[in-house]
Amino acid sequence: MSDRSMVLVLSCPDRPGIVSAVSSLLFEAGCNILDAQQFDDTETGQFFMRVVFDRLEHAKSEAEIAASIEELATRVVMTFTLRQSSAKKRIMLLVSKFDHCLADLLYRWRIGELTMEVTAIVSNHGREHLASTDLGELPFYHFPVTRQTKMEQEARIWQLVQETNTDLVILARYMQILSDGLSAKLSGRCINIHHSFLPGFKGSKPYHQAHERGVKLIGATAHYVTSDLDEGPIIEQDVERISHRDTPDDLVRKGRDIERRVLARAVRHHLEDRVVLNRKKTVIFTG
Structure with missing residues (x-):
């Protein structure tokens, strides 16, 4: 994985539009999704998602992307982690x-x-x-x-x-x-x-x-x-x-x-x- 590849993992109460919101956010930030998996736990009502994406040449900075995700997290009561794929x-x-x-x-x-x-x-x-x-x-x-x-x-x-x-x-x-x-x-x-x-x-x-x-x-x-x-x-x-x-x-x-x-x-x-x-x-x- 390059230094431009990142991993986002999130969980939040399930609601319509989460996948769309995350995908749109990354697209608007100049990122390309490489892999995405999600799971809706119907027993607990929790939604889980893992996304691997690349920051393209003219993408926003890591700090800007993190700030956008933080804003989304506040709206949907979401917890998340975000890091470079290559980080050990x-x-x-x-x-x-x-x-x-x-x-x-x-x-x-x-x-x-x-x-x-x-x-x-x-x-x-x-x-x-x-x-x-x-x-x-x-x-x-x-x-x-x-x-x-x-x-x-x-x-x-x-x-x-x-x-x-x-x-x-x-x-x-x-x-x-x-x-x-x-x-x-x-x-x-x-x-x-x-x-x-x-x-x-x-x-x-x-x-x-x-x-x-x-x-x-x-x-x-x-x-x-x-x-x-x-x-x-x-x-x-x-x-x-x-x-x-x-x-x-x-x-x-x-x-x-x-x-x-x-x-x-x-x-x-x-x-x-x-x-x-x-x-x-x-x-x-x-x-």
Whole structure:
């Protein structure tokens, strides 16, 4: 995408003429629409739209276009985001001892599949626990945590988020439950990968819980973090069939593959502004 390409994502109460208003606004601003998707949620009465457009040679400036959209937003009670398609979001990765999701995201970042800037890698364990993952020269922070120091440790994480201007925090198998306070501060910009097909088997050792129940499918869920444990708006899920022959270790092994691909898809959706919150759910504008 060129620097002249932009992404507009909006939501508002549904009413006639929104698509026409947005299209006319961009046309009059000297822009060419490259892709447009919309969804009308008849249950909530909310309208959602994602538009990718180019500013042509004699188009209005970004500031002028933003001002026109802001004026429209005031009229129709609309919330929106607008950014250059080429702008990279700044990402912080939190991890504990299991580094397969971290390694996968870094690989996809290095080959250009995930367009982002990594601001930091934070772990509640020392760097030696991530010896199998090539961290390169990326900033690494070891913030150990105990029950007594949890609030202090989270304060350090939040300070780092602010200092690095981080846009998105990814819990890449970070095995600590965020407090209500930090969850609220990171609302809509913190993604967790849960090694279970939610809403079933919440909390710790979900694969062992699944084995005990004799399930025939296991899965993983990527969701936004909220104060309700493992109940945030779901972004992406996937499953894999298993049998009675599979042990808990087999489930963990197969689960690692599911977790990697589910988290990668969820992160990519977020990076490309394809996810819009719809109360406790999400609208995903897939490519």
